[in-house]
Amino acid sequence: MKAIQAIRGMKDIPPADTPVWRRLEDAAREVLAGYGYHELRPPVVEKTELFRRSVGEATDIVEKEMYTFADRNGENLTLRPECTASCVRAAIEHGWLRGRGQRLWHIGPMFRYEKPQKGRYRQFHQLDVEALGFPGPDIDAELILLGARLWRRLGLEGLRLEINSLGSREIQASYRNRLVEYLTVHAEDLDEDSQRRLGSNPLRILDSKNPSLRDMLEAAPRIVDHLDAPSRAHFEQLQAMLTASGIEFRVNPRLVRGLDYYTGTVFEWITDALGAQGAVCGGGRYDGLVEEIGGPPTPATGFAVGLERIVALMQAGPEQADAEGPHAYLMAVGEDAVRGAHALAEQLRDAVPNLRLIVDAGPGNFKRKMKSADRSQAELALILGEDEMREQQVTCKRMHDGGEQQRLARPDLIESLSKRVSLSG
Ligand code: ATP
Ligand code: MG
Numbered sequence: 001m002k003a004i005q006a007i008r009g010m011k012d013i014p015p016a017d018t019p020v021w022r023r024l025e026d027a028a029r030e031v032l033a034g035y036g037y038h039e040l041r042p043p044v045v046e047k048t049e050l051f052r053r054s055v056g057e058a059t060d061i062v063e064k065e066m067y068t069f070a071d072r073n074g075e076n077l078t079l080r081p082e083c084t085a086s087c088v089r090a091a092i093e094h095g096w097l098r099g100r101g102q103r104l105w106h107i108g109p110m111f112r113y114e115k116p117q118k119g120r121y122r123q124f125h126q127l128d129v130e131a132l133g134f135p136g137p138d139i140d141a142e143l144i145l146l147g148a149r150l151w152r153r154l155g156l157e158g159l160r161l162e163i164n165s166l167g168s169r170e171i172q173a174s175y176r177n178r179l180v181e182y183l184t185v186h187a188e189d190l191d192e193d194s195q196r197r198l199g200s201n202p203l204r205i206l207d208s209k210n211p212s213l214r215d216m217l218e219a220a221p222r223i224v225d226h227l228d229a230p231s232r233a234h235f236e237q238l239q240a241m242l243t244a245s246g247i248e249f250r251v252n253p254r255l256v257r258g259l260d261y262y263t264g265t266v267f268e269w270i271t272d273a274l275g276a277q278g279a280v281c282g283g284g285r286y287d288g289l290v291e292e293i294g295g296p297p298t299p300a301t302g303f304a305v306g307l308e309r310i311v312a313l314m315q316a317g318p319e320q321a322d323a324e325g326p327h328a329y330l331m332a333v334g335e336d337a338v339r340g341a342h343a344l345a346e347q348l349r350d351a352v353p354n355l356r357l358i359v360d361a362g363p364g365n366f367k368r369k370m371k372s373a374d375r376s377q378a379e380l381a382l383i384l385g386e387d388e389m390r391e392q393q394v395t396c397k398r399m400h401d402g403g404e405q406q407r408l409a410r411p412d413l414i415e416s417l418s419k420r421v422s423l424s425g
Helices: 020-032 048-052 061-066 084-095 137-153 169-185 192-200 204-207 210-218 227-245 309-317 337-350 366-375 384-390 410-424
Strands: 045-047 067-070 077-080 102-111 124-132 160-165 264-272 278-285 300-306 329-330 357-360 382-384 392-398 405-409
Touching: 020 102, 020 137, 020 309, 045 048, 045 084, 048 061, 048 077, 048 084, 077 309, 084 102, 084 124, 084 300, 124 309, 137 204, 137 227, 137 264, 137 278, 137 300, 160 227, 160 366, 160 384, 169 192, 169 204, 204 210, 204 366, 210 382, 264 405, 278 309, 300 309, 337 384, 337 410, 357 366, 357 384, 357 410, 382 384, 384 405, 392 410, 405 410
Parallel strands: 329 357, 329 382
Antiparallel strands: 045 077, 067 077, 102 124, 124 300, 160 264, 264 278, 278 300, 382 392, 392 405
């Protein structure tokens, strides 16, 4: 029979990789706690309407990347392609925005029907960080500092920060006209994708990765030259705060984001180490979004980190020993020992917190179990035979250094295991 395979672009994270993922997630949790952010766990499915209204009709995501389906009741649902909309929806629904700010984060899978390639998948994971109810550039700076701290914490080097300001909705609308005028004059230079976007989402053309458009886009009008006074002041204050905090950045006037809800500050962290998919984190302000999806007027800002790309950077860096292997492999040989093995193992687990112990009370002779013990990479083999059972002892054999072995009474075994576990941390 033909074996069933996973869906294209949706990958298993195998046990060999989960230690790196956990290291990343633990670091993120600790850093976020240090800035007073709280974890939110929204569902992965939302009403399609939520993303249409927030991400925007004329975006790649809504036009062609959403996993949308009708449930058995005919309700139109979507596997979330991003998480800001869900966080905002939850904050409005639970009334968290009344008169106070909310600092939230979430880690989980997102779904986009994109062309799968290195660094781009159909199920991928993001760390999402959102600060709702804060108007000032100080919170944009806080988010950037938090990101920088996470990179340092993970030992990642060479991440560049690019920032831009998209101004208010009004500025965006008038800039859009200017840009369309310019691009229409240069219409023959546009590629097919950009031609299409000229009518629907012209700002996004600035973000085109097509090198043949570069010179023409380089000369296009820049939104930063058309900012209103409040947007300009906000952007300048942000830059001053970053500089005062020792954060290096580049203003990239062509940095726009792929989602419609951004206003004012936008930013990306970029690496050159991953080829084409170099953006590891993107975010910015979305001061209009809460109101647009039915909440009270609420300024807000946030970012999302692509975790697959961070994991790839971590795996390319210096190798880290992840202490995951078992401390001990308990093998029972003989009828009585097989019957008593779990009782002994439970006793050891009671007595030695954090002990990683594998129990082999299955079929097989001594030789076969010894082989399995070796394969398990355990530091110790604990042999429980008929003699040991009778005398309430265990034979303890060191696996990696010549196989020295000794018989231990159970209290001595517990002491020796405790030492080993506290050494391995
Ligand atoms: P890109 O320009 O790489 O398409 P984006 O602008 O669509 O990114 P966002 O929606 O802002 O990305 O998501 C934030 C981050 O999530 C990205 O910077 C990237 O690291 C990651 N990301 C986005 N889409 C994918 C995907 N399909 N597979 C893996 N990671 C992704
Ligand atoms: Mg994208």
